[in-house]
Amino acid sequence: MNPSKTSRRWMWLVYLLWALFVNGFNMWVIGPLVKDLALLGVIAVLLIILLWLTSIPAYARKKWITFTVFALLLGQGLSSVAFYPTDSRIIYSVIMLLGLFFLALFITKAGWRNILVSTLGILVATIWLPVSEWPFLTHFTIAKEGRMSLIPADIPALPWAVINGKNGQSLVTLSLAVPTKAQLKELASESTHSKNSLYNLLQSADHEYELVQIRHVGGHTEVRPLPPRDMGKIQPWDLISSTFPFAISHWKVVDNHVITYLSPTLDAESATSLGLEPVSYPGNFLALSQQAWDTDMSEWQEAVTTAGSSMVLPALEIHHNVLEGEWHGAPIHVPVKGQIVLSEGSFTSRGAHQVLVxxxxxxxxVDLNSQQVVGTYHATLTRGLPHNIVTGPLRQGGRDAIFVNATPAYILTVQKDGQFHLVYTAPNDSLRFEAVLQSKPSDPPEIITNDPSALRDVPTRYFTSYTYRQGQLYRNWRVYETNVVNVQPIQWVGGREDLAVSIYGSGEYLILRRSYLPVLPATAVAFVLICLVGFGLRIRERRSSRVQSS
Amino acid sequence: MSSHRKVWKRASAWGIALLGCTFLVGCSPSIQQPLAGMTPVSFQKIAPNGWSAILASVQKGTQLKKYQIKSKVEVVDNSLHPYYATYGSIQKPDKVSMSVHEGDFNIDFFQQGKSAFSFINGHWSVATPLSNPDVFPTYLQILEGAAKTGAPVYLEPTQYIVDEYCTVYAVKVPAAAVEQLAEWDGGEVFSSSSPVLMTLMIGKRNDELREVQTTSVGSLPNIGPIELTSTTVLFNMNKKYADVTVPASLVKQMKD
Structure with a gap:
């Protein structure tokens, strides 16, 4: 069979589309099948591969299979260096592009133009978004994707602090900022204010981070150093909690950059003697935490004052077991048994103004209108209460429920009379509630979790959405991305809620916006169509060879 | 014959391709976050002589000449689980060698008699020696105090620890009983702490204390609840592996 001239002229487009499609198909269909369905998934994948292989006409088989392998290799390869520092990223990418291009040229023999166009196409696609992040595309559009410089041994993933602005919220996080030699020399000569200040400065010089702000201005995203005058607007706990209580964060302002570095909370003798009293860990670690917090706070306050900023205190705080503050102009004074205010919401009835302590x-x-405690829940040894709690409605416009990330995680609701009810317990120890997202006003809220496959015996968690109905969570979708941590709902552009997430073990972050394009069904349909076209070509090929031989 | 061979060749090619595919789809490594691994307790059966068995094993421990210890404390609250861990040898009366992992800092400590060194950021420096490095006096002090509270001791299923089967006791001790006798923080008592769950594992061979686990929740102003789990394992009791020797890197640094 000889393809006509017109079809040959457009062949590069077929190659380009297939090169992109096969990368997407791999991330959206092949990967998920294996990750979620274990052996069944592997069998399904084998069947899919068989179907595909048999659909390729014999004359194109070698060319098409090797080209597919080339497209996958290039996609994965370019994404794997996507987060290297710019200079090494360029070097590795060029080596990879040239190497794979010439390999493909000689092995696939698909024609230099087809391969060149596909190579460039994959390059542009991975620059837009690395293939490793494509799984998000099945249910999200990417409002922003980027990476801060971060040493995972210092901080395991980017933390988020949120600043409220006039036109929506912005994010504050950390990025490695190694001082130049001249800066370091100058700083060293100024480090005189405490016994350890020079030592700390020199030890931590390669591990200094600056505060950066990611914000939405005039239709695009801007990443800039946080202006020191805005320091007071963030809650330091949001930035230090991932290393608390084992490290102290120190802060300073250098040339309008807010710089931070970590030092161990305990010196060697103290850390060793702590370990020689293991029976007292419960009390000693509380003392250690208190010490770390006090030091952290005095460091923070000093830096905020130096920066010419002032701390914006939360409206409601608990001092000596009394909830105090101001709410809608009214002073609040309610004795409570807790130590922190977790969140505001409507827990016992819709529209109620309450806080969870x-x-x-x-x-x-605590009900703010009636100024009293309206419900109390005591945890048990088997069903504990960690710090990590998310609140949000279970049903559209309903009361707020309490999602407790214990082991296993569970959901509590509060009745009108203040009685707490356990309405759901996770079937495994790994499920973690991340956020409740009211993505579409007409739909029930989406409960966003990280949880493992029900079939596979591994605790690898994937980013998943559920809806709660009659004591059960029903899965809406799953994005086959693991290591999605620090999920932060954010009013990125006024009026709608997006999600900022960080990827564990890297400085990568994404701002995700829910999308409703049927990416997955469209991919499946496209694959079936491609296979049908292949079979069509095979039938034609067989007919024409029969005609020739007769 | 030739067509036979052709079929065979074709079949084996498909076989290899399929095998290759299974390998291809099978490898998907990913970073795993650690999960807490504490021994579950049931509180089903009371152990009438629990406290005396526990205190006897600790008494026995105070007689040891040398032993090794490893422990890990995790802050369960934090979804990223930072931890503190130790590994070391103690040779009484005054020799210690211990590695400490604190958050993301690694520290080594070495002491013999009145001379002590600590290893931080790649080099050794002179440190202050610790008096009486031994975990058992505080075990005795605090567990005797806990026994006085009369908290019931429960017998849990046998566990295998390091190299022997152990009798497992679980007890819920009022937090104050554990906190007030602590030495490191001067016995500070935190009013909002919940009772401490202690799980003690005592070897069946020599009635030695082999492992202690604690689960505790305290709550601090502004910070909120802090849930901790700790596991401490004692091993190589009176064995030569527990001898404290001068670290090779210290000798090297001092000679250079």
Whole structure:
């Protein structure tokens, strides 16, 4: 069979589209099947590969298979260096592009033009978004994707602090900022204010981070150093919690950059003597935490004052077991049993103005209108209460429920009379509630989790959405991305809620916006169509060879 | 014959291709986050002589000449689980060698008699020696105090620890009983702490204390609840592996 001249002229487009499609198909269909369905998935993948292989006409088989392998290799390869520093990223990418291009040229014999166009196409696609992040595309559009410089041994993943602005919220996080030699020399000569200040400076010089702000201005995303005057607008806990209580964060302002570095909370003798009293860990670690917090706070306050900023205090705080502050102009004074205010919401009835207070093994709902505790929950040994709690509605426009990330995680609701009810317990120890997202006003809220496959015996968690109905969570979708941590709902552009997430073990982050394009069904349909075209070509090929031989 | 061979060749090619595919789809490594691994307790059966068995094993421990210890403390609250861990040898009365992992800092400590060194950021420096490095006096002090509270001791299923089967006791001790006798923080008592769950594992061979686990929740102002789990394993009791020797890197650094 000889393809006509017109079809040959457009052949490069077929190659380009297939090169992109096969990368997407791999991330959206092949990967998920194996990751979710274990052996069944592997069998399904084998069947899919068989179907595909048999659909390729014999004359194109070698060419098409090797070209597919080339497209996959290039996609994965370019994404694997996507987060290297720019200079090494360029070097590795060029080596990879040239190497794979010439290999493909000689092995596939698909024609230099087809391969060149596909290579460039994959390059542009991976620059837009690395293939490794394509799984998000099945249910999200990417409002922003980027990477901060970060040493995972210092901080495992980017933390998020949120600043409220006039036109939406912005994010504050950390990025490695190694001082130049001249800067270091100058800083060293100024480090005189405490016994350890020079030592700390020199030890931590390669591990200094600066505060950066990611914000939405005039239709695009801007990443800039956080202006020191805005320091007071963030809650330091949001930035230090991932290393608390084992490291102290120190802060300073250098040339309008807010710089931070970590030092161990304990010196060698103290850390060793702590380890020689293992029976007292419960009390000693509380003392250690208190010490770390006090040091952290005095460091923070000093830096905020130096920066010419002032701390914006939360409207409601608990001092000596009393919830105090101001709410809608009215002073609040309610004795409680907890130590922190977790969140505001409507827990006992719709529209109620309440706050959730937490202490050791205790939760309390305080009603701000009536100024009293309206519900109390005591945790048990088997169903504990960690710090990590998410609140949000289970049903559209309903009361707020409490999603507790214990082991296993569970959901509590509060009745009108203040009684707490356990409405759901996770079937495994790995499920973690991340956020409740009211993505579409007409739909029930999406409960966003990280949880493992039900079939596979591994705790690898994937980014998943559920809806709650009658004591059960029903899965809406799953994005086959693991290591998605620090999920932060954010009003990125006023009026709608997006999600900022960080990827564990890297400085990578994404701002995700829910999308409703049927990416997955479209991919499946396209694959079936491609196979049908292949079979069509094979039938034609067989007919024409029969005609020739007769 | 030739067509036979052709079929055979074709079949084996498909076989190899399929095998290759299974390998291809099978490898998907990913970073795993650690999960807490504490021994579950049931509180089903009371152990009438629990406290005396526990205290006897600790008494026995105070007689040891040398032993090794490893422990790990995790802050469960934090979804990223930072931890503190130790590994070391103690040779009484005054020799210690211990590695400490604190968050993301690694520290080594070495002491013999009145001379002590610590290893931080790649080099050794002179440190202050610790008096009486031994975990058992505080075990005795605090567990005797806990026994006085009369908290019931429960017998849990046998566990295998390091190299022997152990009798497992679980007890819920009022937090104050554990906190007030602590030495490191001067016995500070935190009013909002919940009872501490202690799981003690005592070897069946020599009635030695082999492992202690604690689960505790305290709550601090502004920070909120802090849930901790700790596991401490004692091993190589009176064995030569527990001898404390001068670290090779210290000798090297001092000679250079």
């Amino acid at each position: 937490e202490g050791a093994d205790i939760l309390q709902v």
